[in-house]
Amino acid sequence: MTHAGRIRFTFSKNEILRKKKDIKELFENGSSFFIHPFKVLYLPYPAEKHHKVIFTVSRRTFKRAVDRNLVKRRIRECYRLNKYILQDNRQAKLSFSIAIIYIGKNVPDFAYINGKIIVILKKLSEISQKIS
């Protein structure tokens, strides 16, 4: 790949969905689908620089903060490494608010999450194309 078109695997603060109002809107009005062990909520809005993501792991399934953090960090890492799949479609003039909710019971390993996240992002990409 050329230097200009080089994929950057960054993931900064601005790509996290962090405003309470936006999160509320996403959970009230967003569409959803399941890809085990994840539930995905998404809501399109006019294009901005980034998609906005939030990762959620239930406190009920993982009582200890260490486990919750570990799962969230692994999911975030997978998203960071694979988000180019979704960003290819940015000329569609749409961005998404996305919530990725882990509903499994055990702590999964990296490779397993990675595969699932790729599937999720491909599906979102398709949805994006359909809407535009």
Add this chain to the structure above:
RNA sequence: GAUGCAGGCCGUCUUAUCGCGUUUCGAUUAUUCGAAAUGAGGAAAGUCCGGACAACGCAGAGCACCGUACUUCCUAACGGGAAGGUCCUGGUAAAUUAUCGGGAACAGCCAGUGCCACAGAAAAUAUACCGCCUGCUGUUUCUUUAUGAACGGGAGGUAAGGGUGAAAUGGUGGGGUAAGAGCCCACCGGUCGGGGAGUGAUUUCCGGCGCAUGGUAAACCUUACGGGUUGAAAGACCAAAUAGGUUCUGCUUUUUUGCUCAGGCAAAAAAAGGGCUGCUCGUCCAAUUUCCACUUGUGGAAGAGUAGAAUGGGUAGGUCGAUGGAUCCGAGUGGCGACACUCGGACAAGAUAAAUGAUAAGAAUCUCACUUCUGGUGGGAUACAGAAUCCGGCUUACAGGUCUGCAUCUUUU
């Protein structure tokens, strides 16, 4: 050397690639890029105590409520810690002492009230079931015909003995007695008074008192001491858009007709500006009121409507609070110690739907299996756990390593 117990300390490391938070610097510019530095714990946990800090409240005293409870000390404070005392208890020596540990909700039940299951005669102003003893009396039998013996009845005296119970009215021994009893005596225990030691809990010595009056205060209660309430979602500040409030300025608040003595009433048209679609047209909504002056249709004031500007409160959001402190490290001095003081040095996370990570390779440690056994090969494991305003404690969790002390066993000298 091994095992056990107690206490202290540590609690994986290295490299590569890709990332994240904060700070500084440099670009670019109005949000990005680059570089450098830095970035979880001994418990960050439980949120059980105590403080700092903040807001609110507050004349003083008492009651109520809550907490604490051997003593002295440490501390900002504590329900924490240190040292000491008393009682209970384990080991060792050994013989009721010494030493090394462990435990105690360790103030007060002759201030008052309550409660004490079952069993037992009796569980609290003591009591007589069995037993023991002494009179009286009935029967039987023997007999020396006085009386004695056995078996009953009833009266009295007995807390020695039995039995019950978690607990039975000081214990052991002796005297004493009809039988018994602190009735008397010795020792032990208790209690009261005094002297000595100690800051004190307490201890020790001497003397008096035979010393009826249980247990329970994680029962009410009494005594002493302490406690204002709410918590960082506290609290302080900045503040977009929209809709209100206030102030200033501009514009509009008009005309005609009819009825009426007048006050006024009715009708028609117009109307600043606004809505419906960005413009035009069209359509709809729209204050149109009151007072004063005179030259009697003009002027002025207030009110109403509307446009613009300024401004106050305040929402989303943001900043501070918020990381330099009862701080950490080292040395010295004082103290048995907890700890205090002095000097020198160091700044060491600051997130906010919440950074401190992921992947790969290797190393280290432990462990299991196999083996050709100074070792090698392969597999597995590397705990408990993630800052959230900050400190001091307590409690709980924890693979493995390491140090110190004590005990036991073994080996060598």
